[in-house]
Amino acid sequence: MAIMQLTIIPLGTQTPSVGQYVADIQEILRREGVRHELTDMGTIIEGEVEVLLALASRLHGLPFGRGAQRVVTQIMLDERRDKDVKLGDKTAAVQARLT
Numbered sequence: 001m002a003i004m005q006l007t008i009i010p011l012g013t014q015t016p017s018v019g020q021y022v023a024d025i026q027e028i029l030r031r032e033g034v035r036h037e038l039t040d041m042g043t044i045i046e047g048e049v050e051v052l053l054a055l056a057s058r059l060h061g062l063p064f065g066r067g068a069q070r071v072v073t074q075i076m077l078d079e080r081r082d083k084d085v086k087l088g089d090k091t092a093a094v095q096a097r098l099t
Contacts, residue, residue, distance in 0.1 A: 002079035003087060004052040007042035008059060012069030021066065025059050035087055042074070046087040049079055 010021050025043065029036045034055065035046040045052060053075075060073040078085070 001046065001084050001086065002049045002052055002077060003085065003090075004045050004047075004056065004078075005042050005074075005076040006045060006056055006059065007074040008063065009072040009074075010063035010066070010068035010070075011072065013063075013067065021063050021068075024062055024066070028059065028062070029055075037087060044087060049077065052077065 008021065008025065010018060022038070022043075026036075026038060029043070029045065032055070037044045045055065047055070056073065056075050060071060063071045
């Protein structure tokens with residue numbers, strides 16, 4: 001299992017707002033039944049590496065379909081093979097050290 005942070009930035013749009021693009025991405029993730037978490041700076045998604053990368057490619061193309069002329073996508077992928085890691089595990093481990 002892996003965790004991917006994905007930030008998709010559409011450029012060449014009529015407005016600086018990206019809220020509708022983010023909402024569209026969140027709707028796709030909900031429909032796909034993918035475990036994810038929206039943050040102020042991107043979306044964190046949990047899954048198998050191959051699935052995550054295919055999903056990133058699909059989501060990267062979404063703004064082009066809505067008229068964006070350029071799209072910058074940042075992908076951060078964390079895969080551990082020594083143990084199963086789920087969304088929220090890292091945060092919980094740090095919180096446990098703080099209490």
